[in-house]
Amino acid sequence: MFELNSVQKQKSTYKATQNACKLCSPLGASVAYKGFEGCVPLIHGSQGCATYIRRYLISHYKEPIDIASSNFTQDSTIFGGDENFKAAVLNIINSYKPQIVGIASTCLSETIGDDVNLFLHHFLEEYKDISTEFVIASTPSYQGSHIDGFHEAVSAVVKKFALSGPSQDHINLFTNFISTEDIRLIKEITADFGLDSILLPDYSESLDNPVWDTYHRIPEGGTSIANVERSGSAKASIEFGTILNQGNLTGRVKNKKLSRTGGKYLQNEMDVPSIEMPIPIGITQTDRFFETLKELSGNEIPEKYTKQRGRLIDSYVDAHKYTFGKRAVVYGEEDFVVAMAAFLDEIGIELALVASGGESGMLEEEVKKYCPENKDKVVVKEGFDFESIKEWSQENKPDILIGHSKGYYIARELGIPIIRVGFPVHDRIGGQRIKHLGYTGTQELFDKVVNALIEYKQTTSPVGYKYM
Ligand code: SF4
Secondary structure (H helix, E strand, O other): OOOOOOHHHHHHHOOOOOOEEOOOOHHHHHHHOOOOOOOOEEEOOOOOHHHHHHHHHHHHHOOOOOEEEEEOOOOHHHHOHHHHHHHHHHHHHHHHHEEEEEEEEEEHHHHOOOOHHHHHHHHHOOOOOOOEEEEEEEOOOOHHOOHHHHHHHHHHHHHHHOOOOOOOEEEEEOOOOOOOHHHHHHHHHHHHOOOOOEEOOOOOOOOOOOOOOOOOOOOOOOOHHHHHHHHHOOEEEEEEEOOOOHHHHHHOOOOOOOOOOHHHHHHHHHOOOOOEEEOOHHHHOOOOOOHHHHHHOOOOHHHHHHHHHHHHHHHHHHHHHHHOOOEEEOOOOOOHHHHHHHHHHOOOEEEEEEEEEOOOOOOHHHHHOOOOOOOOOOOEEOOEHHHHHHHHHHHHOOOEEEOOOHHHHHHHHHOOOOOOEEEEEOOOHHHHHOOOHHHHHHHHHHHHHHHHHHHHHHHOOOOOOOOO
């Protein structure tokens, strides 16, 4: 008998990722770019990357979504994509006349070492009269997730356009990768406080348009370049998320000071204070957001919101008996699951498993910080895939799954309810219109969770019942 050496032992226990619980970095960058006015995303890599991103976004947003590609061939894969890059940029400019081309690199272009900045420099030397602006985000997917790509692109836009200046009255809102409905809600809330706010980014229109008579090559909406310029003289920035992009795309730097978000850039380079907070889901985190707006605006919280809050508390009381002690599996991108877990914690649900494909190294700490009721028993897994979530759930038998639609097959196999939240939602209509944030978003989530638990009980009851 041969003994395995330590490397062989390690290999024999290695498990490849099966059905990753995260998405591709340039996908996140594309969503972010769509939130800036007149911007066309360009994926520098093979056609398959852009096709996959388009398919994923269209299935969720139910909108035509143009994502350009430099369409690598065998030659460009070996000798570099300079010529393809040039051809792609010229095509975009001729066909779309964009204000901005938002470039995101891919696994392939990064692996062969394409220097996109140098390509752009060559291009602009040759085509000096072009007035289009260019932004570049380095987004190798093997070093991060869609969320890292999202933050990277937002930060690249801010770095490109923000102008430093004396502090003014407006504020910046870095709202993270939230739904288009949530963006509209946040805009309504800040307007109700009388605040002039700049959303970075704002894809509430460009990814969720009213019906058109004719096709629009570049959909309306998005934060204008003029407003990104103003972001450098804001009174403050609010950033949703406490994990954000901790430099994953440059080699997993687990140091908050090295965070590469737009908000941190404005704080470090232009003295715009950055206020970081969890995505406001649940009463505690929404209160935190409203208190911050109150302070920044100098205005009281409008009565409309105190009433929404009161109704939400009332419903918590009414339905506590249905949620108390129920065991949930929550999965998705890291900041989103922290916020969702915090909400479940306050409605008496037991957090059986909180999982993400992200690998910030911070998930467990953040979940425990914002989930005081569950902090001693919650199981937190980062770098987890769906097969691992399935195996864990088969063994531990949760009552409900809460996450995006990629987890549906697990719920189906276990015969338990799933609440679809976040991105992507591919097997239902209206993923882009799911409201999660604020008191009204929390109210909608709460009703969905409680009703799913009641429906499960009713369906599996041997006698059936009509009253509760
Ligand atoms: S190869 Fe990389 S960049 Fe392209 S779709 Fe796959 S993960 Fe995304």
